[in-house]
Amino acid sequence: MRGRAxxxxxxxxxxxxxxxxxxxxxxxxxxxxxxxxxERHLLSLAAExxxxxxxxxxxxxxxxxxxxLDKVGRSLLPPAVDGQLRFLILRSPVxxxxxxxxxxxxxxxxxxARIENxxxxxxxxxxxxxxxxxxxxxxxxRGSKAGAVVxxxxxxxxxxxxxxxxxxxxxxxxxxxxSQEEEADRHGLxxxxxxxxxxxAAVSLYDTVRNSLPxxxxxxxxxxxxxxxxxxxxxxxxxxxxxxxxxxxGTVSAGELLARTESIQREYLxxxxxxxxxxxxxxxxxxxxxxxxxxxWIPCLLGDAQIGTAQHPEAAxxxxxxxxxxxxxxxLVESFRSRRTEMLQTARQSYRRCADADPARAEAQRGIGLAxxxxxxxxxxxxxxxxxxxxxxAAASDRRFIEHLLTVRPQ
Amino acid sequence: xxxxxxILGLCLTVATLAAGCSGVQRTMVRRHPELSQRIDNVRxxxxxxxxxxxxxxxxxxxxxxxxxxxxxxxTEIQERLERLLQGRGFTVVPAHLEESELGQDxxxxxxxxxxxxxxxxxxxxxxxxxSLPVAEAFQVRSTLGPMIxxxxxxxxxxxxxxxDTAIAIKSAGMRRKxxxxxxxxxxxxxxxxxxxxxxVMEVQLLDGTTGELLWANRGGAVYFDKVDIEFLNEQVLGDxxxxxxxxxxxxxxxxxxxxxxTL
Numbered sequence: 001m002r003g004r005a006x007x008x009x010x011x012x013x014x015x016x017x018x019x020x021x022x023x024x025x026x027x028x029x030x031x032x033x034x035x036x037x038x039e040r041h042l043l044s045l046a047a048e049x050x051x052x053x054x055x056x057x058x059x060x061x062x063x064x065x066x067x068x069l070d071k072v073g074r075s076l077l078p079p080a081v082d083g084q085l086r087f088l089i090l091r092s093p094v095x096x097x098x099x100x101x102x103x104x105x106x107x108x109x110x111x112x113a114r115i116e117n118x119x120x121x122x123x124x125x126x127x128x129x130x131x132x133x134x135x136x137x138x139x140x141x142r143g144s145k146a147g148a149v150v151x152x153x154x155x156x157x158x159x160x161x162x163x164x165x166x167x168x169x170x171x172x173x174x175x176x177x178x179s180q181e182e183e184a185d186r187h188g189l190x191x192x193x194x195x196x197x198x199x200x201a202a203v204s205l206y207d208t209v210r211n212s213l214p215x216x217x218x219x220x221x222x223x224x225x226x227x228x229x230x231x232x233x234x235x236x237x238x239x240x241x242x243x244x245x246x247x248x249x250g251t252v253s254a255g256e257l258l259a260r261t262e263s264i265q266r267e268y269l270x271x272x273x274x275x276x277x278x279x280x281x282x283x284x285x286x287x288x289x290x291x292x293x294x295x296x297w298i299p300c301l302l303g304d305a306q307i308g309t310a311q312h313p314e315a316a317x318x319x320x321x322x323x324x325x326x327x328x329x330x331x332l333v334e335s336f337r338s339r340r341t342e343m344l345q346t347a348r349q350s351y352r353r354c355a356d357a358d359p360a361r362a363e364a365q366r367g368i369g370l371a372x373x374x375x376x377x378x379x380x381x382x383x384x385x386x387x388x389x390x391x392x393x394a395a396a397s398d399r400r401f402i403e404h405l406l407t408v409r410p411q
Numbered sequence: 412x413x414x415x416x417x418i419l420g421l422c423l424t425v426a427t428l429a430a431g432c433s434g435v436q437r438t439m440v441r442r443h444p445e446l447s448q449r450i451d452n453v454r455x456x457x458x459x460x461x462x463x464x465x466x467x468x469x470x471x472x473x474x475x476x477x478x479x480x481x482x483x484x485x486t487e488i489q490e491r492l493e494r495l496l497q498g499r500g501f502t503v504v505p506a507h508l509e510e511s512e513l514g515q516d517x518x519x520x521x522x523x524x525x526x527x528x529x530x531x532x533x534x535x536x537x538x539x540x541x542s543l544p545v546a547e548a549f550q551v552r553s554t555l556g557p558m559i560x561x562x563x564x565x566x567x568x569x570x571x572x573x574x575d576t577a578i579a580i581k582s583a584g585m586r587r588k589x590x591x592x593x594x595x596x597x598x599x600x601x602x603x604x605x606x607x608x609x610x611v612m613e614v615q616l617l618d619g620t621t622g623e624l625l626w627a628n629r630g631g632a633v634y635f636d637k638v639d640i641e642f643l644n645e646q647v648l649g650d651x652x653x654x655x656x657x658x659x660x661x662x663x664x665x666x667x668x669x670x671x672x673t674l
Contacts (some may be wrong), residue, residue, distance in 0.1 A: 048478075055510070057521030091521060274525055276532050311554070314536040328539065398557030400564065404620050 023139045026132070027080040033102070039138050046100035046137075053090070053106070060089035060109055060267075068260045069107065069125075072118060076126045076191045078133070085129055093271040093280075095209055099128040101137035112261055113268035113284075114212045118253035119192065119201035126195075127188035134187070136180045185233060186240050198250035199241050206234035262292065269301040273308055276315035279323070281305035296358035303350035303367045309336065310343035310374065347371045362391035366402070373405055382406060437542040440650050441627040442549040449618065449625060456496050456616075457506040457566035461488045461574040462527065470584035477580065484640050488574055491644055492614075495651065496572070506566045522561055529555045530573050530615055533624055555622035563619025570625065571617045578610035578638055606633035610640075612647045626651075 024031045034040045053059060066089060073087035085103040090096075093110040100106075105128045115121055131137070176184070192202045210230040265288045272281035285302040292298070309316045313336035314328075320336075321328040351367030358364065369384035385402050396402065443449065463481045466474040493503045513520055533553050542548075563571055581589070589605040596603035611631040618625055630646035 045475075048476075055513075055520060056524040057517045057519070058524060059517070061517060274529065312532075312536065314539060315532060318535065318539075398560050400560045400620050401557035401622070 023135045023142070025134045026084065027078050033084070033135075036138075038141060039101070039135070042101045042137050042141055046102035046104065049100055050102070050104050058091050060091040060264075062089060062264065065089065065112070065260055065264060069121075072121055073105070073125045073129070075195045076122055077129060078191075081129075081133055085132055087125060091267075091271070093268055093275050093277065095212065097124055097128050099131040101132065101135065103132050105129060105132065109264055109268055109271065111209070113264055114208065115205065115257065115261075116208050116254060117201050118257045119197040119199075119251060120205040120208060121257060122192040122195060122197045123188055123202035123205045126191035127184045129191065130184040130187040131176060131180065134180070134183060136176050136184070140176060140180065181233070182236055185237055189237060189240060189244075193244075193247060193250065196250045198252045199244070199247060200249075201252040203234070203237040203241055206230045206237065210234065258291070265292070266295075266297055266301070269298070270304075273301060273304045276308060276312055277319055278305045278309040278312075278316050279319055281308075294357070296354050296361055296364070298354075299350045299357070300354040300361065300363050300367055303347040303354065303371070306343050306347035306350060307367070307371060307374070310340045310347065313337040313340070341375065344371050344375050348375070360391065362388050362396075365391060369402075369405075376409065378409070435544045438545050438548050438650070439538075439542050439629045440548055441537045441543075441551040441553075441624065443552065443618075443623060443625045444550045446549075446625050453569045454502055455504045455566075455568045456501045456570045456572060457504050457563070457568035458489055458492050458496070459506050459526075459562070459571055459573045460508050461485050461492075461576065463488065463576045463578070465578045465580065467580050467582050468585055469582045470588060474579070480578075480580075480638075484576065484578070487640050488576065488644065491641070492572060492574065492648070495648060499651075501570075504566050504568050506562065506568070506571070508562070508565070519561075522558070526555070526558060526562060527573075529558060530575070530617075533615070534575075534613060534627070534629075537624065537627060538629060551624065551627075553624045555617060555624075557622055559617055559619055559622040566619075568619050571619055573615045573617065574612065575615075576610060576612045576640075576643070578608065578643075580608040580638060604635055606635050608634040608638045610634075610638065610643050612643050614647050614651070 026033065034043050069087045069089065073085070074082065077085060081103075085105055087105050087107065089112065090106040090108045092108045094108045095110045095114055096108045097111055098106050105125065107124065107128075111124065112121075115124065189199065189202060193199050207230075269281055269285055269288065272278075272284060282302060282305045285298055285305065289295070289298045289302075313333050316336045317328045317332040321332060348368060348371035351364050351371060354361060355364035355368065365384045366388035369381050369388055372378075372381035372384060385406055389396055389399060389402055392399075461484075463485045465477040465480040465484065467477050468474050496503050508523060513523075533555060536553050537551050559571060563569070586607055589607075593603050593605060609631065611629065613629040614627065615624060616626040617623070628647050628650050630643070632643045632646050634642075
């Protein structure tokens with residue numbers, strides 16, 4: 001009985017492999033996007049996803065970083081596809097990149113904030129560009145999971161954006177098959193090397209991403225079961241590199257990448273707090289502070305993450321359970337709830353540190369005021385909140401809330 | 412598939428309720444403990460553009476969004492909700508968040524996306540255990556914080572209402588497959604009728620000043636003929652037991668309610 005089941009499984013796997021039809025890459029002579037009805041359908045769905053992303057305000061408007069991304073991205077592309085791909089920044093803390101069949105390549109702010117050098121950026125862009133060049137969506141759509149790629153991308157990018165923002169752990173959740181991912185990795189490495197990037201630095205991309213995630217998450221690094229884990233992808237790329245002809249050391253450009261991405265670290269941290277990734281935000285704040293020790297906004301956002309933990313024990317429990325691959329329990333929620341006062345005091349300390357570094361910073365006073373209010377310490381809360389309102393002036397979009405706090409006691 | 416998970420969750424809830432093992436009344440409604448005091452101070456309410464996601468489930472392909480149906484249902488839900496609120500004595504004011512009003516304002520668009528996302532997180536926070544005993548469900552405190560102020564100020568509203576609906580409709584192919592199995596079941600002497608669609612809906616009332624969740628409900632329905640959004644509305648809004656008296660209240664400073672400070 002068991003033998004039959006295994007035989008059946010082998011046949012099914014073989015058949016599903018057969019279903020993945022080969023499609024001419026965009027670089028092949030005479031190849032053109034939208035040659036068939038099914039591809040035109042995919043392209044129209046991709047255009048809808050692009051539109052949903054734009055309408056949701058998820059395109060991150062940062063001209064200097066955008067120019068940098070364009071420069072690196074275009075340097076990788078073969079002449080045959082030049083002008084057919086667009087590199088865009090997705091305003092999300094998720095560590096992710098994705099390619100749509102119409103040539104839109106999205107890189108999340110979370111991923112840009114975490115990578116370490118330009119060679120890694122090149123490898124990541126080249127990987128995503130390779131999915132487009134090889135028209136993997138079309139090949140996949142003609143295979144066993146018709147239409148799944150764009151539907152899944154659509155689900156992630158728009159319908160399930162809330163879920164995505166809550167789980168900033170996934171890498172390249174574009175729903176391609178394992179063989180397609182390997183092809184994109186292999187071809188991406190070739191493109192990065194051809195553009196003069198250092199291959200060893202490029203293949204360290206997955207190690208960097210893996211190292212920035214809790215260890216328990218690596219085996220679940222993709223929401224798609226067919227997706228290789230980061231560890232496997234890293235090993236695969238190293239094997240490919242060992243097979244390739246040796247080349248002179250290429251460009252790494254760690255300094256330039258880090259300088260270019262400094263300005264997004266603040267938004268990255270803010271997005272993590274908004275996504276209730278409080279532990280990740282606190283860890284990231286420590287990493288960023290080690291790099292940029294004089295920035296006063298870092299302890300302020302750290303304080304926000306700590307207040308968030310105090311106020312949303314369920315969310316903190318969800319995050320911890322997810323990171324440990326466990327289920328959330330009443331006990332776990334209760335353990336966060338019982339640390340409320342301690343977290344609020346820690347948050348107030350962080351805001352005080354922020355105020356010490358930059359006494360004119362309005363959000364430091366706001367944070368001290370909020371933490372003190374929640375600690376039922378009106379003597380410290382009221383002057384700090386008033387000071388915040390005075391310093392922020394018309395920029396205080398939460399004036400209504402703060403003025404209300406000045407009239408009430410916490411519960 | 413998120414929709415079907417929701418429906419499954421609802422079925423489990425119904426089953427639990429039907430079992431009545433503990434004899435304790437359970438509910439999917441969530442209420443802020445001070446709701447009755449707060450509601451008396453609410454005059455204006457704005458309905459945020461309802462989120463409606465309709466997918467057609469297909470036999471051989473991935474589900475596909477049905478945008479034309481989404482648009483129809485969005486209008487229908489909004490109108491019904493506004494009528495209900497007006498009938499309860501609230502003054503409904505426009506949220507000023509229609510597509511044409513958002514224009515090229517990427518900042519506001521993203522703020523709205525973040526608001527939606529935070530509302531989803533609140534939902535997860537208050538519904539992770541499913542139905543609750545009434546005594547517990549009517550003591551729920553959860554808050555979005557002041558991020559709501561931008562939208563409440565824009566509308567000039569005391570309270571904002573958010574609706575999130577997900578509907579899955581089976582394609583003609585899937586219905587034929589279901590019919591085939593229904594007939595097989597009938598031949599075997601079993602009566603079986605498979606639904607052609609299902610939906611889940613969640614409504615949240617949010618304090619425009621503090622961002623606190625004042626009231627929420629979540630419900631679902633399966634359909635054997637065609638999707639009837641009215642029925643889904645009834646499932647969720649049938650428990651909407653909030654009224655504001657039409658008689659003008661004497662102008663006086665209401666006692667300041669306790670509030671959670673948040674980010």
